[in-house]
Amino acid sequence: MTALTGSLRRRLLRRSDGEDRPSVETVDLSTTAGADVAPVDIAPNDPLLAYLQSASGAVDVTTLELDSPALVALQEAGVKLAVPLVSQGELIGVLNLGPRRSEQEYSSDDRKLLENLAAQAAPALRVGQLVREQQAEAATRQRFEQELEVARLIQQNFLPKQLPELPGWQVSAYYRPAREVGGDFYDVIPLPGDRVGFVIGDVTDKGVPAALVMAATRSVLRASAQRLVEPGAVLELVNEHLVPDMPEKMFVTCLYGVLEPETGRFRFANAGHDLPYVKTADGSVELRARGMPLGLMTGMTYEESETVLAPGESLLLHSDGVVEAHSPEGAMFGFPRLKEAVAAYPGGGELIDRVLSDLHGHTGPDADQEDDITMMTLARSDRGAGAVPIDPTAQLVEFEVPSAEGNERLALARVSAIVADLGLAPERLRRLETAVGEATMNAMEHGNRYDPDLPVTVRVVTGHDRVTVQIVDQGGGLHEREPIEPDIEAKLAGLQSPRGWGLFLIKNMVDAADETVDGRDHTVELLMYLDEPPESPRSTDTETEEADDDDR
């Protein structure tokens, strides 16, 4: 009888096209102590496999005649007997045995014993194979998730940490990556002469490759913008830098514009990116400029175009994740609808909120976000033609609140104490407290997911005529939106959840509320004038996003 002390070789066979096939374990049982039998590969198309599959028991390798390279290899390796391991009709392995130590032939008892052994070993081997396959799949999934996390970190690290505060302007941005993390990016670049560069772009592909190209594009663009004045020339230079190292089948669409805040002049060039819209007093206008995407070929030139944003006008830069979002029926959101939205809705941050709300309604509440969504607005104040002067008396107090249920009371009490001496009328103070409480509750729950390691930051800026409260969480793009405006009739009729009042209260409690996302920082800003504005006690010209779930 062959001693079962031989070396063991295992092979997981794969087809050349990468498709998994039933794995076949070959177990070589050497009969000579210390001898090492060379492993034998059996090709997926080798006739020996079919023979072993259909064999009724142990196969005598020395006398078998088959046009089989594997058989030759087995014979050359000294294998005398091959015992198929079959589980549920599937060949999953082979016991290969060399000559007996006694140099006698294998007896019929030997063969029966080996076949019994094979019958019991095969299911166990199959279980082992399945466990191994599942472990491999789990490892693959884990690697995929890790790569996504890396891509997210790269993306978020290269997005602006904060947006510029330009007197007379409101700059708002929204970025939310798709689950697989596309290549969207935006940037704001301070330039000489009080000018400001604005960038929005989209790298083809997803995940880490897109994130790395995005990071490279951003860096080159930042450097080029400092060296050159004209947006077209900047894009030309960026293109020349990117082309040599651009991975195959990848390119970057990008719009780069330079704003002169004092005059409202916005001059831009476009490398194949979706065209921006301007909200004007008469509706909305599409701004056009032609140019090929970056990274495709050298020698490209980029047409420049310009507009002057008048007081009250607002510019929207956007990525294709907006217009290419699909409804459950497969219809795209589309450019015409976005253009109509720009015309119909207020500009600035509220335009972003309203478009997102429409988008949510278009895709349906359960839809997975197909692509990154990025929007940036530049809204020029209509409070007089000039810039709004910076308040020299403004003071800032900042504190943090741990993310734990009920802690919104701490935030509102602290804010209340900070503004106590400003002369805010008691009823307006109560409103501010309620808005602070609701915004803090949202930040703790929806932004920080009640993570005790992620506090909510509250900044209170007090000026001579106003108080501004910023509530910052670390939810970044995690904040989702609920398009449904709370409606008491619908709630009482059971058509809406009884909940969903949070943001409704916020925007109705203060004179203005706005929301921005900078990387991981998600900020809700509440503005309360110390004296009630004569025209509108609870302005609706800016507002925050709609609720992202029932609590909001």
Next chain:
Amino acid sequence: MTTGELSSVVRRRGEVAVVDLVGDVNRGAETALARAWEEAVRDEPAAVVLNFSEAGYINSTGIALIVGVLARARAEGIPLRAYGLTQHYQEIFEITRLADYLAITTDEDSAVGGAERSKA
């Protein structure tokens, strides 16, 4: 502003059940409000009056709970009234339009009297 977990006492004034709410109307008030409602409607009152005089902080989740109570009242055909709200919360009841469906009065006598008159 009082603080703390909501507790309630249900009283009868004639055919009207009065629910005294003491504490915060927030997420933690859900069970207390549900129990108070069950107790208030046990003897089939002509109306239920919510007394907010001793209520403290009311947040958006609390508003949702009150909407839920109102929905049950309407489903069971029992008029719901309220009194004792501060000016601020009265404003919130108006903004949310809860006030359209829940008669708000300044004091208990008005609330109870109004309920009895409605029945008559």
